[in-house]
Amino acid sequence: MTFLNVEPVTFDHHRDPLGIGEHAPRLSWIIQTDIPGWLQQAYEIELSDGTSTGFVESGESVLVPWPGEPLGSRERRGVRVRVHGADGSASGWSPWSYVEAGLLDPADWQARAAAPPWDLLADSDGPAPLLRRDFTLRGPVERARLYVTAHGTYEAEINGRVVGDDVLAPGWTSYHHRLRYRTHDVTALLREGPNTIGATLADGWYRGRIGFAGGRSGIYGDRTSLIAQLEITYLDGTTDTVATDSAWRCAPGPVTAASLYDGETHDARLLPDGWSEPGFDASTWLPAEVLHHDTALLVAPTGPPVRRTEVLHPIGVLTGPNGETILDFGQNIAGRLRIRVQGPAGHTVSLRHAEVLDNGALALRPLRHAAAHDRYILRGDAEPETWEPRFTVHGFRYAQIDGWPGDLRHGDVVAVVCHTDMRPIGDFDCSDPLLSRLHDNVRWSMRGNYVDLPTDCPQRDERLGWTGDIQVFAPTASFLYDCAGPLKSWLADLSAEHRRHGTVPVFVPWIALEPVPDVLPTAAWGDAAVVVPWTLYQRTGDLELLREQYPSMSAWVDQIAGLAGESFLWDTGPQLGDWLDPTAPPERPSEAQTDPALVATAYLVHSAGLVAETATLLGRTGDAARYRELTERVRAAFDTVYATCDGKVSSDSQTAYALALRFGLLDGAERRAHAGERLVELVRANGHRIGTGFVGTPLICDALTDAGAVEDAYRLLLQTECPSWLYAVTMGATTIWERWDSMLPDGTVNPGEMTSFNHYAFGAVADWMHRTIAGLAPAAPGYRRFVIRPRPGGGLTHAGASLDTPYGRAEVSWKRTGDQVTLVVVLPANTTAAVHLPTDPDNAIEVGAGRHVFQCVPGKAAL
Ligand code: BGC
Numbered sequence: 001m002t003f004l005n006v007e008p009v010t011f012d013h014h015r016d017p018l019g020i021g022e023h024a025p026r027l028s029w030i031i032q033t034d035i036p037g038w039l040q041q042a043y044e045i046e047l048s049d050g051t052s053t054g055f056v057e058s059g060e061s062v063l064v065p066w067p068g069e070p071l072g073s074r075e076r077r078g079v080r081v082r083v084h085g086a087d088g089s090a091s092g093w094s095p096w097s098y099v100e101a102g103l104l105d106p107a108d109w110q111a112r113a114a115a116p117p118w119d120l121l122a123d124s125d126g127p128a129p130l131l132r133r134d135f136t137l138r139g140p141v142e143r144a145r146l147y148v149t150a151h152g153t154y155e156a157e158i159n160g161r162v163v164g165d166d167v168l169a170p171g172w173t174s175y176h177h178r179l180r181y182r183t184h185d186v187t188a189l190l191r192e193g194p195n196t197i198g199a200t201l202a203d204g205w206y207r208g209r210i211g212f213a214g215g216r217s218g219i220y221g222d223r224t225s226l227i228a229q230l231e232i233t234y235l236d237g238t239t240d241t242v243a244t245d246s247a248w249r250c251a252p253g254p255v256t257a258a259s260l261y262d263g264e265t266h267d268a269r270l271l272p273d274g275w276s277e278p279g280f281d282a283s284t285w286l287p288a289e290v291l292h293h294d295t296a297l298l299v300a301p302t303g304p305p306v307r308r309t310e311v312l313h314p315i316g317v318l319t320g321p322n323g324e325t326i327l328d329f330g331q332n333i334a335g336r337l338r339i340r341v342q343g344p345a346g347h348t349v350s351l352r353h354a355e356v357l358d359n360g361a362l363a364l365r366p367l368r369h370a371a372a373h374d375r376y377i378l379r380g381d382a383e384p385e386t387w388e389p390r391f392t393v394h395g396f397r398y399a400q401i402d403g404w405p406g407d408l409r410h411g412d413v414v415a416v417v418c419h420t421d422m423r424p425i426g427d428f429d430c431s432d433p434l435l436s437r438l439h440d441n442v443r444w445s446m447r448g449n450y451v452d453l454p455t456d457c458p459q460r461d462e463r464l465g466w467t468g469d470i471q472v473f474a475p476t477a478s479f480l481y482d483c484a485g486p487l488k489s490w491l492a493d494l495s496a497e498h499r500r501h502g503t504v505p506v507f508v509p510w511i512a513l514e515p516v517p518d519v520l521p522t523a524a525w526g527d528a529a530v531v532v533p534w535t536l537y538q539r540t541g542d543l544e545l546l547r548e549q550y551p552s553m554s555a556w557v558d559q560i561a562g563l564a565g566e567s568f569l570w571d572t573g574p575q576l577g578d579w580l581d582p583t584a585p586p587e588r589p590s591e592a593q594t595d596p597a598l599v600a601t602a603y604l605v606h607s608a609g610l611v612a613e614t615a616t617l618l619g620r621t622g623d624a625a626r627y628r629e630l631t632e633r634v635r636a637a638f639d640t641v642y643a644t645c646d647g648k649v650s651s652d653s654q655t656a657y658a659l660a661l662r663f664g665l666l667d668g669a670e671r672r673a674h675a676g677e678r679l680v681e682l683v684r685a686n687g688h689r690i691g692t693g694f695v696g697t698p699l700i701c702d703a704l705t706d707a708g709a710v711e712d713a714y715r716l717l718l719q720t721e722c723p724s725w726l727y728a729v730t731m732g733a734t735t736i737w738e739r740w741d742s743m744l745p746d747g748t749v750n751p752g753e754m755t756s757f758n759h760y761a762f763g764a765v766a767d768w769m770h771r772t773i774a775g776l777a778p779a780a781p782g783y784r785r786f787v788i789r790p791r792p793g794g795g796l797t798h799a800g801a802s803l804d805t806p807y808g809r810a811e812v813s814w815k816r817t818g819d820q821v822t823l824v825v826v827l828p829a830n831t832t833a834a835v836h837l838p839t840d841p842d843n844a845i846e847v848g849a850g851r852h853v854f855q856c857v858p859g860k861a862a863l
Helices: 433-448 467-480 483-502 530-538 543-567 596-617 621-644 654-660 669-685 700-706 712-716 725-730 763-775
Strands: 004-006 016-022 031-033 040-047 076-086 099-100 114-117 130-137 141-151 151-157 182-185 194-203 225-234 239-243 249-252 255-260 265-269 287-291 305-313 316-317 325-341 348-354 372-376 386-387 393-404 413-420 427-432 776-778 783-789 798-805 808-817 819-834 843-854
Touching: 031 130, 031 819, 076 225, 130 225, 130 239, 141 151, 141 194, 182 249, 194 225, 194 255, 225 798, 305 325, 325 348, 325 372, 325 433, 372 669, 393 413, 427 433, 427 763, 433 467, 433 725, 433 763, 467 530, 467 763, 483 530, 483 543, 483 700, 530 596, 543 596, 543 621, 596 621, 596 654, 621 654, 654 669, 654 700, 654 808, 669 712, 700 712, 712 725, 712 763, 712 798, 763 776, 763 798, 763 808, 776 798, 776 808, 798 819
Parallel strands: 016 099, 265 372, 783 819
Antiparallel strands: 004 031, 040 076, 076 099, 114 225, 114 287, 130 194, 130 249, 141 182, 141 225, 151 194, 225 239, 255 265, 305 413, 316 325, 325 386, 325 393, 325 413, 348 372, 348 393, 427 798, 776 783, 798 808, 808 819, 819 843
16 A cells, blocks of 8 residues: 655745745645656645645646735635546545745834833843833634834733744844845734733844954944734624833843853843733833834745744853863853852852863953853842853853852753754764764854854854855755755845945955945855855756845856956955965964965856856846856856866965866866876875865865875865864864864864854865765755765765655665675655766666665676
């Protein structure tokens, strides 16, 4: 008896489709079946309003256009689907899934920006005031939605209960252009009669200090405000709206200081009992001031919010050199502590955070101007008090606890991991524990660096959306997590900043900071405008995303082509180059071995080529021809200027060859072969230690593999001496470091400024591990077709990867026994694959959905 079922439909890239911003969300569904090779021939979609597509002959099951009337604001629609196979099979209906639109029209917003008066504010990162309003419900409620955002960061409460589980809402977008609001179903928090809504409002990114070199405060404004609209529908169909306005009242709260970098101080004695519940006497509270805000900037989220995703208990209690109590959580994270403490009123517990220890004490220097210091002042209750800061986040593994009253017991202090709550989709495992740990470290660095936006690091005074970092990491990021929704939001910011500044900033959202107050085009960083959307298209099949980003993608290439001018070489302006290659001096990270102009010109070829392909996909044939020609001209210029006739490339560095080979910059198979040989020679001469920075690192293992030197790629990856990927692992790293030697072999912290222990860029090699060690790669956008080409090596006895693709779960694993390799491939319905066996990598075997086992014996055909 076979089965054929359709999972509930999903909408665009939403994890929870409540309050979405699309009028016509695209639909995707996953088919579960045990029918081998199953392919969809047709589908039928039914909407809860009675719309039906009837039988649509189509194999599409991912991001299928919305088939009904567009959604209006607040409108909710159910969707279900059934499918027919090419083999004549037919499924039943999927379960219904429901989507609900948010406020799609700026005119839907009645909420004003309610701002605590000046008297309740101090310098930035000071107190977080409370705002509240009582209201009465006329009867039983059928449904209630809270549409809410802020200038600042907020936590909302209704009748004494926190609304939702978002952390650091509304997150950080380019506030000049876009401010995300959230929709919460708050029906269950309301009751007939008196009710109260309130919020705590901190400065966050809007008014707080952000940025490096000391940063700046008040970048977006000097006043925080809450924008909230509670819409109530009664059982009798009538409605009421409670929105922020001058009727809201404000007072100081228990949070006396809150800074993203410096930490939070909470004086529990100052918490007014029952302040967000009816019956509270707010007569002394001050009225909120109403400020102007532009409702046209309000946008619904395209991905999940930041949430608490895991709780870690300490693995050890250490004593510092001066007798300090230091907890070791065993893992470097982005998050904060939660404490359970009992003691006298007014007593202060102090919590400091660091990623590593230096001579047994917290290493605070790498944090630069981020104090990462939380303080809790006890209320003095008879019962233990529980507290977790709400308006800050730290990057740490170790925490120093000072002033703990009494004995610190197990469970009194835990670490709460916080980041954008993306769905984990990809995994990797192998027989080498160090390599498996490296992969875990990559995942942890992704988690640590996705606190609402893709950042460089979570601990020091930056945490900015550095474009180069996500540019190189995007293929790995999109394998580990379903990050299309969050990255779509960030790309919308990138486009907005691009339009405003006329180039792609090196970080997005852009904030002007010394010593880089100007927005300057920078290779490999600005190329995020092209590479990130392209990568997401490859991994999700979302062509509309390319369409949305196309103006920015093409404008970037036009701009840098203009800078290259008639020479077709981009050799002007400051560049970051192959940032942080191991030869760059600690204080001068851009002084790498590879000529920055070579890097810039190579990236121009790469991006122009991707824009040409994008233009073709979007049917812009004129553009496609123009960008193809540009690509060819810049490539030819690169080849002439940077490569010799026998394939030797200027700079003669690992990165120069990796770029030339992976970006297809050299003419002629023989020259390419020579370049490959030279790369292998360099890698061997360096004792299989890494010689690349941000630019070369994601490419080098692929370049070696293409050059027929997969074993050298393995030796590079499995190297444990400094500099290498596994060096950090042998030094106890639990995340990817910013520089190869963030910690020096003698256990001391690198004296350079750029010494973070949580930067994902060098973790970009995980993409090679997925595609080449495990052999799981897309051959068509969204993994509608796979290329399965594992390359066992490096002495590994088994390896495997799994991925929840848009079509369903795919798995590849291999196991070596003697000279025989058993390969197991599992493909989801409605996909196909070309399988290249390790024993015969140049030929492909065609397979479809289902489980396939291949016994590969050297010299024999597959069994
Ligand atoms: C960041 C990097 C970034 C770089 C470029 C650093 O401060 O942490 O990851 O890409 O600057 O200048």
